[in-house]
Amino acid sequence: MTPVLQLTDVTVRYRGAATDVVQGVSLAVEPGQSLALVGESGAGKTTLLRLLLGLTRPTSGTVRFDGEPLTPRDRRQMRTFRRSVQCVFQDPYSSLDPRRRVAAIVAEPLRSLGLDSRKTAAPKVATALERVGLPADTASRYPHEFSGGQRQRIAIARAIVCDPRVLLADEPVSALDLTTRVKVVDLLAELKQERDLTLVMVSHDLSVVASLCERTAVLERGRLVEQGATEQVLGAPEHPYTRRLIGSVPRLPV
Ligand SMILES: Nc1ncnc2c1ncn2[C@@H]1O[C@H](COP(=O)(O)OP(=O)(O)OP(=O)(O)O)[C@@H](O)[C@H]1O
Numbered sequence: 339m340t341p342v343l344q345l346t347d348v349t350v351r352y353r354g355a356a357t358d359v360v361q362g363v364s365l366a367v368e369p370g371q372s373l374a375l376v377g378e379s380g381a382g383k384t385t386l387l388r389l390l391l392g393l394t395r396p397t398s399g400t401v402r403f404d405g406e407p408l409t410p411r412d413r414r415q416m417r418t419f420r421r422s423v424q425c426v427f428q429d430p431y432s433s434l435d436p437r438r439r440v441a442a443i444v445a446e447p448l449r450s451l452g453l454d455s456r457k458t459a460a461p462k463v464a465t466a467l468e469r470v471g472l473p474a475d476t477a478s479r480y481p482h483e484f485s486g487g488q489r490q491r492i493a494i495a496r497a498i499v500c501d502p503r504v505l506l507a508d509e510p511v512s513a514l515d516l517t518t519r520v521k522v523v524d525l526l527a528e529l530k531q532e533r534d535l536t537l538v539m540v541s542h543d544l545s546v547v548a549s550l551c552e553r554t555a556v557l558e559r560g561r562l563v564e565q566g567a568t569e570q571v572l573g574a575p576e577h578p579y580t581r582r583l584i585g586s587v588p589r590l591p592v
């Protein structure tokens with residue numbers, strides 16, 4: 339099967355920086371697969387996700403979508419890409435525009451892709467809000483009226499409203515308290531299952547990784563040091579860095 343997203347020997351060096359923050363990374367995301375990107379702070383996880391989203395351009399190497407090199411100038415490809423690949427960010431406070439009602443926020447992908455007017459978007463917005471477990475009157479309210487967990491549900495509703503094939507998520511639950519976290523992880527798992535979504539997720543919470551992602555890739559200072567089935571990578575890590583990463587996770591005394 340053609341990978342839906344693929345990085346081939348990708349390197350990123352930010353302007354003015356002395357070193358590469360991503361070095362020679364090759365990675366393929368198969369349709370329907372879920373992949374976790376793990377590694378310490380600064381390892382380059384967000385940069386990798388931004389590469390997959392087309393927001394950061396590689397300094398060298400290739401990013402492919404459905405087998406074709408991602409070309410921001412190609413408007414037709416970008417349209418298909420944006421419809422197919424949506425994202426959820428870490429901070430549900432800064433990722434939702436406080437001046438807009440939830441209806442407008444969730445409808446944004448439909449409007450910017452030119453798929454719907456305000457009127458035709460409304461039923462799709464209602465369906466998406468219902469799907470993420472929010473009451474119908476959510477649409478007419480503002481983000482500040484909601485808790486962090488509810489806001490992240492709004493962000494997820496916005497991400498699924500145009501029926502994407504791929505969801506990219508950067509630490510989607512790490513700003514949430516533990517019980518809320520579990521509920522949002524359950525929601526992501528359900529969506530993945532029922533829509534056959536491809537999920538690429540950055541998380542430092544290895545229990546979230548283990549419950550949501552079939553595959554795990556481990557990044558150490560911009561290099562991919564290990565990747566494979568999550569059970570294998572987290573259960574029987576081969577690379578010393580992965581072992582240290584797993585060993586550094588605090589555990590509750592039982
Ligand atoms: N826009 C930028 N300009 C310059 N350097 C950047 C930029 N964004 C990130 N970096 C640097 O690139 C490296 C990787 O950053 P990145 O945000 O990808 O790491 P991360 O693994 O997501 O870390 P965290 O777990 O803290 O979110 C860091 O050293 C960071 O300082």
Ligand SMILES: [Mg+2]
Binds near residue numbers: 383384385508
């Ligand atoms: Mg990050």
